[in-house]
Amino acid sequence: MREKKDFNFALRWAKVQEHQNEGYQSSRKRKMILGIGGGILALILLGGAPWLWSYKIKSDLNVVNQKIGTLSEVDKQVRAIDALNAQMQNQKQMSNLVQENTLDPGPLFEKLKKLLPAGTTISAFSLQPDKSVTMTLSVPTPVDVARFWLSFENSGLFEKVDIKAVSLEDKMQNISLDLKLK
Numbered sequence: 001m002r003e004k005k006d007f008n009f010a011l012r013w014a015k016v017q018e019h020q021n022e023g024y025q026s027s028r029k030r031k032m033i034l035g036i037g038g039g040i041l042a043l044i045l046l047g048g049a050p051w052l053w054s055y056k057i058k059s060d061l062n063v064v065n066q067k068i069g070t071l072s073e074v075d076k077q078v079r080a081i082d083a084l085n086a087q088m089q090n091q092k093q094m095s096n097l098v099q100e101n102t103l104d105p106g107p108l109f110e111k112l113k114k115l116l117p118a119g120t121t122i123s124a125f126s127l128q129p130d131k132s133v134t135m136t137l138s139v140p141t142p143v144d145v146a147r148f149w150l151s152f153e154n155s156g157l158f159e160k161v162d163i164k165a166v167s168l169e170d171k172m173q174n175i176s177l178d179l180k181l182k
Contacts, residue, residue: 108133108157108181115151117144123174131181133158139173142166157181 105127116122117139124136139145145166152161158179166173 111155111157115148115155117147117151120144120148133177133179133181135177135179137175137177139175141170142168142173145173145175152179 105125108127109125112122112125112135116137119140121138122135123138124134126134128134137148139148145163149161149163152158159182161177161179163175163177166175
């Protein structure tokens with residue numbers, strides 16, 4: 001059997017238009033729902049952005065604090081080394097100060113004994129930190145005083161040898177000297 005075909009074009013056109021309008025309205029509804037949903041999602045993301053950023057900063061801060069925590073041991077060691085270096089510098093300065101202020105009079109005393117004329121005695125001898133020598137001598141005769149003065153002057157050990165007063169009497173001479181080493 002054959003089907004009956006609808007030859008009413010106006011009715012058919014109206015049905016097609018109705019069917020197209022239904023599809024158009026459903027796609028329009030779908031687009032509207034997606035747009036509203038996307039807008040709400042965008043608002044949620046924009047509204048949550050500060051909290052997300054805050055969370056990221058806190059996690060970064062925790063990572064940095066952990067790194068700092070591991071470096072604190074190194075920092076303690078560096079501070080200990082710095083303290084030891086400072087202590088070592090202080091000890092070196094103290095050692096240098098002690099060496100500068102401590103002069104051994106033994107070798108100088110031996111050199112001076114070789115320069116003295118026979119029969120001369122040293123009654124007092126001191127070596128100061130500023131390299132000055134204070135001594136008291138007893139010389140037998142005025143001629144020995146002259147020999148003593150020449151030998152000290154020519155020795156090159158002292159800056160200047162100056163004897164203030166000498167008695168010309170032929171007796172024991174007591175001389176006090178303050179000399180400065182070169």
